[in-house]
Amino acid sequence: MSWGSDTSGADSFGFNSFSMSMGSGLNSTRHSQRLPSELRKDFTESMIKQLLEQMEDIDEVGYHFRGTFHRTLHTIAYSRIFSSFVLGVVMLNILTISLETSSYLTIHYGAWFDMMDAIYLAIYTVEFLLKIGATPIAYWKSGFNLFDFFVLIISYVQFAIEVFYSGSLSNVTYIRLIRAARAFRALRTVSFIPSLQTLVKAVLHTLFAVLNLAFLILLLDYVFAIAGYYIFGEIDTGDETNHFASLAGAFVVLFGFITAESWQNFVAILEDTSSVSGLWLPRIFAVLVIFIGHFICTNLFIGVVLQNLDEATLEAKAKQYLKRQSQNGKKKERLSRQQARQLKKLMSVAQGAQVTVDDVIKKVVGHLRHEDMVPITELSCDLSWVQSFLHTLELEEMAMFQVQQLQFELSDVLCEMAEQRLQQSIAHYHQGF
Structure with missing residues (x-):
């Protein structure tokens, strides 16, 4: 059939995000356009492979990115590696605060504790800036993010007082209260563990x-x-x-x-x-x-x-x-737009070409990905359809084999009948003489 002979197939194109959108203008009356038996296994494996990779190859479309830098910022800020790193820093900070309760360690390693506290504060600041840059509005809609921001402000207040005010501040009551507020950093672990977030929400609702x-x-x-x-x-x-x-x-x-x-x-x-x-x-x-x-x-x-x-x-x-x-819905829409563009490009290139299913399969098997398109005019081939199609072909082969066996038996019977009639004709001929 001609790929460019019927452009209405693009309008009736059906897409499923978990299926491979491929097909051809298969004419049901032309039984010669069939999938070759030797290509079935490779074709099925190729389909399964691309289905597994399909969702991984698509970028997250749940958030509108303003550019490559914004996309990179969002990827870093909300990646598992970065979240695990910040969680490890929080746990290390908890250990450091616990060690500061020892008078001996505070006297001998006070400068080291101050340096570590400054490093922790710098890491928390970088995390805050990354998340604000990635999601400037959505960041403030989360109660856990607001709590993290509150802890960050308290830490900066303590840091500013200790830097700009000299003297023995350890005896000042409000300074001791601010230092005690550093214990809230331990609760930052809730922001990284979804199960704890669920428990905290349940407790708040219970109150x-x-x-x-x-x-x-x-x-x-x-x-x-x-x-x-x-x-x-x-x-x-x-x-x-x-x-x-x-x-x-x-x-x-x-x-x-x-x-x-x-x-x-x-x-x-x-x-x-x-x-x-x-x-x-x-x-x-x-x-x-x-x-x-x-x-x-x-x-x-x-x-x-x-x-x-x-x-x-x-x-x-x-x-x-x-x-x-x-x-998933947004990914479907994006894939539909991408495949529509690919379809138009493919149809413009292949206009007037006569292509059968065998030619299409031989060309795309092992190389077909989710963005590769084969235009459809009469049917859409998702994974379930292809499996049913292959099973139908097997049944057709079995039926053809049975028909061939029946034809052989009929031929044998006809041969026997012809021999019997020939012998009868010869016998009548001899009797006539």
Whole structure:
């Protein structure tokens, strides 16, 4: 068929990002245009190879790059190698901060610690500049990036104070607080570990979700505190903090009941010193507080945490899935545009040429890539179609073989019938004489 004879095939071109877009104007009535048997294996292996390389050869198109420099900046800033390097620096910084807690090491190696801190700060600054240059707007939309920026600002404030102010600053309270804030650098590891990010998000969601539960516990504590004040307020427990003589002391006692810590000793004191309530009332009071405050409210809190953790995990998986779907869709669009250009170029070169499927396969087998196009007029050949096509050819060969065997048998039968008729004719001829 002629490649340039039907340009409408480009309009009906179907593309699948996981398939090889190739085909020809195969006429179903022309059985001579078939895939040669000796090329099937090589052709299938070539298809599988290009399908595996197809997604790797395409650049990320989820972000619009302004040029080669911007693309390079984005590749470096968000590469696994660079992220692993920064994570290693953070872990080393944690070790250095831990060593600075030793007075002996600080006195003898203080200059070395200052130099290492300056190196860490320089690396964090380079990371910040790379990410800002790669994604100047998207960087500020991430809460983890904002936390990293906060830690960087605190580090620069400490560095500026130590450089521009002399004297013994170690005794100044706010300087010691700023130095203590360096411990937040350890939390930067969360920015590099997705599973930790999911856990942190779940904890943050839990903090907002348990406010109602905390308010309920506070109301229950208030009810039991007032009840304990009027029932056990006159009992002298011998402890200035654990007693029901005041509302504040009652809250302290109830907190011990809810956490199930040392409540047995306090109930024993109430039983020994209580002359009005007897032995049963302190025990009933303790059982009610522990059952409602400890078993019910505490388990509700744990349930809320687990539920939020599960929801955060599902949300993270859903976002990752949608991100992959969006990237794959954009890759499909880009490949479609590239292949449309290749199709136009190919059709302009091959106009008027008579090419069969055999010629196409022989030409492209072993060299076909995702950007190489063979125009389609009547059918589209993805991987599933080619496999079905090869299987159909095998069935056709088997059917042809069976037809040939049947033809041989028919020929033998016809030969036998011809011999019998010939013998009968000869016999009649002799009888006539």
